Amino acid sequence: MPTFGVQGLDVSGHQSGVDWLQQWKMGARFAYVKASEGNYYTNPLYGSQYQGARNVGMIRGAYHFAIPNWSSGADQARYFVDSGGGWTPDGHTLPPVLDFEFNPYEGRTIGGFYFGNTCYGMSPSQLTAWVKDFGNTMQALTGRLPVIYTNTSWWRQCLSDPEGFGDYPLWVAAYPGVPTNDAGPVPSSWETYSMWQYSSTGPFAGDSNVWNGTYEGLVAFAKNGVPPAAIRAIAELRAVTPALGSATSDISCGLPGGGCYQGFTFGAAVWHPATGAQPSFVGPIRDAWAKTGFEGGRLGYPTSSEICGLRDGGCYQAYQRGEILYTSTTGAQPSPFGEIRTRYRLAGAENGVLGYPTSAEICSVTNGGCYQSYQGGEIMWSGATGAQLTETGPIRTTYRQAGAETGVLGYPTSAKICGLRDGGCYQAYQRGEILWTTATGAHISRSGGIRDLYRRTGAENGALGYPTSAEICSVTSGGCYQSYQGGEIMWSGATGAQLTETGPIRTTYRQAGAETGVLGYPTSAKICGLRDGGCYQAYQRGEILWTTATGAHISRSGGIRDLYRRTGAENGALGYPTSAEICSVTSGGCYQSYQGGRIIWSAATGAQIG
Numbered sequence: 001m002p003t004f005g006v007q008g009l010d011v012s013g014h015q016s017g018v019d020w021l022q023q024w025k026m027g028a029r030f031a032y033v034k035a036s037e038g039n040y041y042t043n044p045l046y047g048s049q050y051q052g053a054r055n056v057g058m059i060r061g062a063y064h065f066a067i068p069n070w071s072s073g074a075d076q077a078r079y080f081v082d083s084g085g086g087w088t089p090d091g092h093t094l095p096p097v098l099d100f101e102f103n104p105y106e107g108r109t110i111g112g113f114y115f116g117n118t119c120y121g122m123s124p125s126q127l128t129a130w131v132k133d134f135g136n137t138m139q140a141l142t143g144r145l146p147v148i149y150t151n152t153s154w155w156r157q158c159l160s161d162p163e164g165f166g167d168y169p170l171w172v173a174a175y176p177g178v179p180t181n182d183a184g185p186v187p188s189s190w191e192t193y194s195m196w197q198y199s200s201t202g203p204f205a206g207d208s209n210v211w212n213g214t215y216e217g218l219v220a221f222a223k224n225g226v227p228p229a230a231i232r233a234i235a236e237l238r239a240v241t242p243a244l245g246s247a248t249s250d251i252s253c254g255l256p257g258g259g260c261y262q263g264f265t266f267g268a269a270v271w272h273p274a275t276g277a278q279p280s281f282v283g284p285i286r287d288a289w290a291k292t293g294f295e296g297g298r299l300g301y302p303t304s305s306e307i308c309g310l311r312d313g314g315c316y317q318a319y320q321r322g323e324i325l326y327t328s329t330t331g332a333q334p335s336p337f338g339e340i341r342t343r344y345r346l347a348g349a350e351n352g353v354l355g356y357p358t359s360a361e362i363c364s365v366t367n368g369g370c371y372q373s374y375q376g377g378e379i380m381w382s383g384a385t386g387a388q389l390t391e392t393g394p395i396r397t398t399y400r401q402a403g404a405e406t407g408v409l410g411y412p413t414s415a416k417i418c419g420l421r422d423g424g425c426y427q428a429y430q431r432g433e434i435l436w437t438t439a440t441g442a443h444i445s446r447s448g449g450i451r452d453l454y455r456r457t458g459a460e461n462g463a464l465g466y467p468t469s470a471e472i473c474s475v476t477s478g479g480c481y482q483s484y485q486g487g488e489i490m491w492s493g494a495t496g497a498q499l500t501e502t503g504p505i506r507t508t509y510r511q512a513g514a515e516t517g518v519l520g521y522p523t524s525a526k527i528c529g530l531r532d533g534g535c536y537q538a539y540q541r542g543e544i545l546w547t548t549a550t551g552a553h554i555s556r557s558g559g560i561r562d563l564y565r566r567t568g569a570e571n572g573a574l575g576y577p578t579s580a581e582i583c584s585v586t587s588g589g590c591y592q593s594y595q596g597g598r599i600i601w602s603a604a605t606g607a608q609i610g
Contacts (some may be wrong), residue, residue: 002181002198002210006030006218010063010197011206013043018205020052028204030059030211030218032097036083038067039076046084054092059222061087061094063149066134068100069120070113073133077141087142091223095144097171098134102154119158128162135168145258147171147194155187165189166273167258169227171209173197191273194221194228226251230260233277234269241279241305244269256296270295270302275320278302285317285324288332291360298322298336311350325356330375333357339387340372340379353377353391369405380404380411385430388412394442395427395434402470408432408446421460435459435466440485443467449497450482450489463487463501479515490514490521495540498522504552505537505544512580518542518556531570545576550595553577559607560592560599567609573597574609 001007007027011018012034023031031053034043043049046062053060064080066073085096105115119127131148138146149171155161165187172193174184183196192212199208211218213228220226234251238244245265253260259272267281278301280286285306295301300320308315314327322336333356335341340361350356355375363370369382377391382405390396390412405411410430418425424437432446445451445459445467460466465485473480479492487501498521500506505526515521520540528535534547542556555561555577570576575595583590589602591610601607 001179001203001208002196004181004210005213006211006215007204008032008058008195008209008211009204009206010034010209011049013045015049015206016045018049018052020056020058023204024056024058026203028058029215030061030094030209032061032063032094032209034099035062035064035085036076036080037065038070039079040070042083050084059092059094059218061096061222063097063099065099066130067105067115067120068127068130069116069122073130073135074137077134077137081138081141085138085142087144089223091219094222095147095169096138096142097147097149098131098138099149100131100155101149101151101173118154122158124158124160124162127159128164131159131165143254145169149173149197150187152185152187161188163189166191169194169221171195171197175199192229220251224251224253226253226260227258227273229273230271230277233271234260234262237269237277237279238264241269243281244279257301259295259301272301275301275303279305280317281306284332285315285326288324288326288334288360289317289319292334292336299324299334312356314350314356325350327356330356330358333372334360335372336361338381340370340381343379343381343387343389344372344374347389354379354389367405367411369411371405382411385411385413389415390427391416393436395425395436398434398436398442398444399427399429402444409434409444422466424460424466426460437466440466440468443482444470445482446471449491450480453489453497453499454482454484457499464489464499477515477521479521481515492521495521495523499525500537501526503546505535505546508544508546508552508554509537509539512554519544519554532576534570534576536570545570547576550576550578553592554580555592556581559601560590563599563607563609564592564594574599 006029008030009028010032033046033049035046036042050060062085064085087093087095103115103118103120106118108115135145145168147169151173166189170190170193172183172186186193195209195211197207197209213231217228217231244267247262247264249263251260251262257272261268261270267279269277270280271277280302292299299322302317302319304318306315306317312327316323316325324332324334326332335357347354353376357372357374359373361370361372367382371378371380377396379387379389381387395416402408409432412427412429414428416425416427422437426433426435432444434442434444436442450471457464463486467482467484469483471480471482477492481488481490487506489497489499491497500522512518519542522537522539524538526535526537532547536543536545542554544552544554546552560581567574573596577592577594579593581590581592591598591600597609599607600610
């Protein structure tokens with residue numbers, strides 16, 4: 001007989017005439033009575049045995065012997081409850097038990113039904129699902145998950161030792177050959193057992209058992225389902241955590257996943273089979289946990305105490321699915337598991353550029369995205385882009401001024417990347433990027449024809465350098481332009497995007513009114529390599545030609561330009577223009593001067609070299 005815990009027994013229809021008073025005098029304080037089997041048998045002695053145990057003061061309960069290949073778990077659970085397997089929180093009714101073990105009818109056919117092998121002819125997944133079906137139905141009918149009675153070797157053999165049953169109290173059967181307090185191994189879903197059936201041959205009638213805890217714990221288990229492991233863990237936590245103060249409530253269970261808690265003056269002890277007992281102190285971290293839904297929310301149960309001594313006097317507490325971080329300046333903010341938290345930790349968490357969170361994770365923004373704010377910026381997430389960091393600074397300011405994720409750029413697709421030419425930085429987004437230098441500030445380069453051309457010219461490493469303005473639209477003919485250190489790019493629907501580099505050609509173009517003047521939008525970039533080292537740029541209504549000797553001059557569409565081109569333009573006798581086209585002379589005529597002469601035009605004569 002084990003030398004710890006509370007002794008008890010279990011009986012069935014095989015034990016008639018049990019002397020319950022004698023069992024009490026021998027030390028038994030609880031009893032389980034078989035109520036049913038399959039959906040075809042009820043113990044004819046159940047009523048007298050169940051009441052006999054109670055009459056002498058024992059805490060008692062009922063068990064059901066499962067025949068899983070006979071009918072469903074739900075069907076047998078209902079049959080069990082109808083046969084006496086209920087539960088009430090009166091302190092002397094133990095929770096119902098599912099007896100799930102070796103097939104007693106292995107290899108036999110009875111009444112035309114073949115009972116199968118020791119595993120009832122069922123696969124591990126089928127047996128696992130059957131137990132869940134039984135357990136869920138019992139919980140719905142009685143408010144309690146059943147105790148699982150089993151043998152470790154059979155459970156491993158027939159169910160392949162599945163996880164996921166830690167919420168069910170365990171009653172393990174193991175018969176050692178010599179007196180011992182060691183029940184041996186338990187299935188992997190459990191750390192320990194609630195009850196141990198250690199003998200089928202005495203000292204008590206039927207089978208002999210021990211409750212793994214105190215009598216007070218057994219009463220609590222009957223009353224509100226406190227597992228012995230929770231009682232021990234909370235007691236151990238109290239011993240090493242005097243800061244909780246005095247207990248203000250009993251241990252209560254029934255929390256999600258089989259959890260329990262006990263209230264104290266300065267907080268609570270919270271227990272779960274997977275996390276053990278952890279303190280939850282009154283204060284901002286607990287308040288933030290409450291806002292997430294306590295253990296039933298996104299964070300789950302705590303997995304540590306509050307830990308302080310972080311940067312800037314910060315504290316944190318870890319949970320199953322995240323943590324809560326606190327400082328006096330930021331308050332307590334949750335950091336739940338997910339891509340945002342992963343990115344935050346990669347950035348150094350509170351010790352990195354972001355510092356502490358200043359908000360919870362906020363979702364349901366554009367396109368189903370989420371974000372969380374921090375002292376040094378924020379992390380934004382969408383399904384298309386993943387989680388990306390946006391640091392406090394001019395790039396983030398420009399992004400927010402442009403509407404952030406709801407604006408022209410959409411969500412970020414990278415973090416800020418520095419080390420560019422002239423000490424520049426950039427950050428990429430779904431529909432463009434923002435580039436920054438100390439000389440130019442931060443400017444958007446949004447997706448489209450202008451950005452495509454900018455990138456083809458080498459972006460910040462090319463002739464244009466960094467942008468010095470955003471893209472500005474709603475100009476003449478619905479066009480747009482963007483300015484850069486080395487010029488600008490102009491776009492219209494008719495001409496596409498064209499580069500206008502800083503220099504005399506661009507100066508002349510702007511003096512002539514740029515896109516609103518006689519030339520309209522550019523239709524090419526500046527092209528050099530002409531005669532005498534000349535260059536030109538074409539426009540909707542003409543071109544500008546330049547050499548060091550002549551400077552930059554407009555050759556606008558019309559009769560004068562047509563004749564100039566017929567003479568070979570800069571390669572002909574006239575060479576390069578040395579003036580613009582000058583009109584309003586006698587008779588409304590116009591002329592333009594060239595290195596080799598001039599062209600005169602009037603309505604009466606047309607264009608003539610003169």
